[in-house]
Amino acid sequence: MLLDPAQLRVLGSLIEKEITTPDLYPLSLNALVNACNQRSSRDPVLELTEGEVREALHTLEEHNLVTMLQDARVPKFEHRARTVLNLRRDETAVICLLMLRGPQTPGELRARSERLYAFDEIASVQSTLERLASRPPREDGGPDATSTGPLVALLPRPPGARESRYMHLLGGASQETGSAAALPAENAAQSDRVARLEAELAIMAEALTALDARIRDLETNR
Structure with missing residues (x-):
């Protein structure tokens, strides 16, 4: 099951409003469109119509x-993501943020999660x-296979970026136009280690160049 942008926005909005405004939840169709x-x-930012x-x-x-719940006046809607996807409270908050705001670093997720879940540290x-x-993944490969299996993946770190970003997998393996495919966790970790080593080598090379220049200046001034 892969959800399109409208479906992801609807599901993410329902999850968010259940946690942040429980007195107004479940949501009517009009309230959900506004959310x-x-x-x-x-x-x-999207401009979804009521029909969409x-x-x-x-x-x-x-x-x-x-x-859908039918009350005395209008139908209202609630999500079942925690049950279907087998999510804990902290996992629900992270998935919600990734659905509503796209790929993010762990630091960004912690800063933006306060209303959904209080993480002590990054x-x-x-x-x-x-x-x-x-x-x-599910061993039987049944129709509800989304209830287990990886739900997020680490994206390759862009050149110059200090942190890698994570994306959810409910919309496919690559959600950003022109972005590289998500890396398996082990490969991504190895990529980060290589990037750190390359940065350290570059610093050492600069230091050696500066030292060599200083030695030449000393020899010239003798």
């Missing part, structure tokens, strides 16, 4: 990720990401 299209805490949100809800209901976010990235 999907809000300007804050969204990247990219309704269509996304229909697909999510087919995947058992959303349920190491806690890293641990959650690694747990989500290393979940084994």
Whole structure:
């Protein structure tokens, strides 16, 4: 199961509002459209129509990720992501942020997660990401295979970047136009080690060059 951008935005918005505004949850269709299209805490900002949100809800209901509740006045919607995807509270917060704001570093996730889940430190976010990235797939390959299996992956670190970013896998292996494919956790870690070693070698090379220049100046001034 791969979700399109509208479906991801609808599901992410439902998860967010359940945690941050429980008194207003479940959401009516109108409230859900507003949540999907809000300007804050969204990247990219979307302009989904009521019809597009309704269509996304229909697909999510087919995947058992959303349920419609009929109250006295209007139908309302709630998500079932934690049950279907077998998520803990910290994992739910991370997946929600990745759905609503795209690939992010562990530091960005910690800074933006305060209303969803209070991580004590970046190491806690890293641990959650690694747990989500290393979940084994279902052995039977059944139709609800998304309930297990890796849900996030580490992206290759762009040149000059200090940290690598993680992306969720509910929308496919590569969600950014022109981005490289996500790396397996082991390969990504090795890539980070190589990048650090290359940076250290570059610093050593600069130091040797400066030392050589100083020695030449001393010899010239004798």
